[in-house]
Amino acid sequence: xxxxxxxxxxxxxxxxxxxxxxxxxxxxxxxxxxxxxxxxxxxxxxxxxxxxxxxxxxxxxxxxxxxxxxxxxxxxxxxxxxxxxxxxxxxxxxxxxxxxxxxxxxxxxxxxxxxxxxxxxxxxxxxxxxxxxxxxxxxxxxxxxxxxxxxxxxxxxxxxxxxxxxxxxxxxxxxxxxxxxxxxxxxxxxx
Numbered sequence: 001x002x003x004x005x006x007x008x009x010x011x012x013x014x015x016x017x018x019x020x021x022x023x024x025x026x027x028x029x030x031x032x033x034x035x036x037x038x039x040x041x042x043x044x045x046x047x048x049x050x051x052x053x054x055x056x057x058x059x060x061x062x063x064x065x066x067x068x069x070x071x072x073x074x075x076x077x078x079x080x081x082x083x084x085x086x087x088x089x090x091x092x093x094x095x096x097x098x099x100x101x102x103x104x105x106x107x108x109x110x111x112x113x114x115x116x117x118x119x120x121x122x123x124x125x126x127x128x129x130x131x132x133x134x135x136x137x138x139x140x141x142x143x144x145x146x147x148x149x150x151x152x153x154x155x156x157x158x159x160x161x162x163x164x165x166x167x168x169x170x171x172x173x174x175x176x177x178x179x180x181x182x183x184x185x186x187x188x189x190x191x
Contacts, residue, residue, distance in 0.1 A: 135170035158186035
């Protein structure tokens with residue numbers, strides 16, 4: 001048993017087999033033409049290996065860049081969805097303030113009106129800083145992507161297809177329609 005231990009210890013003590021030494025120009029010259037052919041083959045093999053490794057590295061770098069862009073885009077979209085979830089319900093509150101401000105112009109309520117205007121202004125400032133934009137409708141051509149036609153109005157004052165009145169404003173967020181504007185659209189003069 002001790003002899004077995006000694007032989008395994010010897011195996012551990014012996015250095016590992018070294019990698020073959022690279023062929024030098026002197027070795028190639030000493031071996032003649034076969035050495036030159038062998039050296040040229042080795043160079044070609046190493047160059048092919050290098051080209052393959054470079055191509056692999058470039059593909060992985062491109063894959064990583066694409067992955068990074070995709071993750072950034074998804075994170076941005078998630079942030080936008082989160083902001084939208086908060087913004088959409090606030091649009092109804094903004095509508096409520098607009099109705100309250102449009103309703104009573106009695107001088108006795110002037111101070112209350114100023115308070116409502118200030119609060120409405122604060123809400124709108126917060127929303128606009130987040131990227132919410134109001135859709136301009138009145139006087140513009142009807143666009144089914146931005147407008148929801150509630151009524152068609154026969155009129156000679158406006159060309160056909162022009163928005164003549166806005167019943168509820170529309171809003172956009174980051175280039176996407178949050179809510180279309182509810183409008184009345186001109187159909188032209190009656191015959």
